[in-house]
Amino acid sequence: MNDFASAAMMKLVRDGLARQGIAPPPPTPARDGRVALGDKQALLARLWAQHGPGPVARIGEAIHGVQDDPTLRALVLAVDPPDLLARWQRLERFVHSRHRTLVEALGPAQLRLQHVSLASAPAPAPAEDLLVIGLLVALCERVLGQGVRARPVGGRLWLRQQGRWRDGPWPQAWHTWELHWDPVASAPQAPVTEPVASDRWLAQLQARLRADPGRPWRVDDLARACALSARSLQRHLAQRQLGFARLLTEVRVQCAAELLTRSDLSVAEVGYRCGFADQPHFSRHFRGCTAVTPARYRDQFSLAR
Known part of the structure; x- marks a missing residue:
């Protein structure tokens, strides 16, 4: 990843190693939240050579101690692992990642994940595959509040089970996992009732x-x-000359406008x-609703200065 997510990933690597009693490497140089691809690859290659697969798989467990990261909050609000993976795939597209995670449903509570490169990019290194798989497993556990079983496709043993990684046997191919x-x-939702002659119903929808x-x-x-x-x-929306897509876009733009003016998050984040x-x-879409770009809106109205 070459945008706001890359520096966060490198911080996760350092935190994940420290949790395991492994001296973390010095902070990787970053500029505007970005870490050079070569620096990331060199760091992971050193970890793989010095410590092997186990510590790399366990790095993702550090996500359980992270509370205030905005990108993490956007992920762990997911209602289940398929929802989480859809959010992760959008993150990969948003930050122009050269790697993508393919997701296939195998059953009501089963997924196959494949970590691949775009056509013009080299295949991920084993350390990159396992780092991402370990993080996704930990994120799924955080969403569910319980353990997730994970194994390489074709393997007989669960390498992740009951909240712990086994120390092997590790596969020869690292990119595809179950x-x-x-x-x-899911907990039942409170109904939204429509009061007569009131806009409170619409406000409740927007709040959701x-x-x-x-x-x-x-x-x-x-x-x-x-x-x-x-x-x-x-x-009910049609009675107010509203469609679902328009309502959703307007709410998202309102949320974005608030963050642009009240936070120091990057425009991309x-x-x-x-x-x-x-x-x-x-x-x-932001310009369609406000007549200015997100960056220009921040310049004009920001309160986070």
Whole structure:
């Protein structure tokens, strides 16, 4: 990753090694939140050569101690592992990662993950594969509040089970893994009732969206969160000359505007946290609602100075 996520990943590496009693490397030089690709690869290669796969897999466990990172909050608001992986894939696109995570559902509580490179990029090194897999497993556990089982595709043994990594036997191919977990029943949502002649109903809908603007919302998701049928939700929106896509975009732009004026997050991180697909998508929709770009809006109205 070559944007705000890369420096955060390197900090996670240092924290994850320190948790294991391994002296972390000095901070990797960063500029504007970016870490040079060669520096990242050299660091991971040294770790792999000196310590082997186990410590690299366990680096992701450091995510359990992180509380105040905005990008992490956008990830762990996920309702389940498929939702989390969709958010992760959007993060990869948003920061123009040369690596991507392919996700295939194998069953109601089973996924296959494959960590690959874009066509023009070299394949990920084993250390890069295992670092990402270890982080995704830890994120899934944080979302679920319970352990996740993980093993390389074709393997018989779970290398991650009951919240712990085994010390092997490690696979020859590192890029494709199976994740299994025990299904967790979702808590029932309080219904959103429509008061007569009042805009409070619409405000309640907006509040549901604002609570997690980075979620890949669909009409069915919002209806379910509000204990409504999708048809009822769309009918009530139509009565106000609103569509779901417009409502969602407006809420995301409002959230972005607030972060741009009240935080020192980068423009890219604001766009990711607020649910936009990538930076051009963010700029296009923000400008469509405000008539200025996100950067220009911050320059004009920022309070975080």
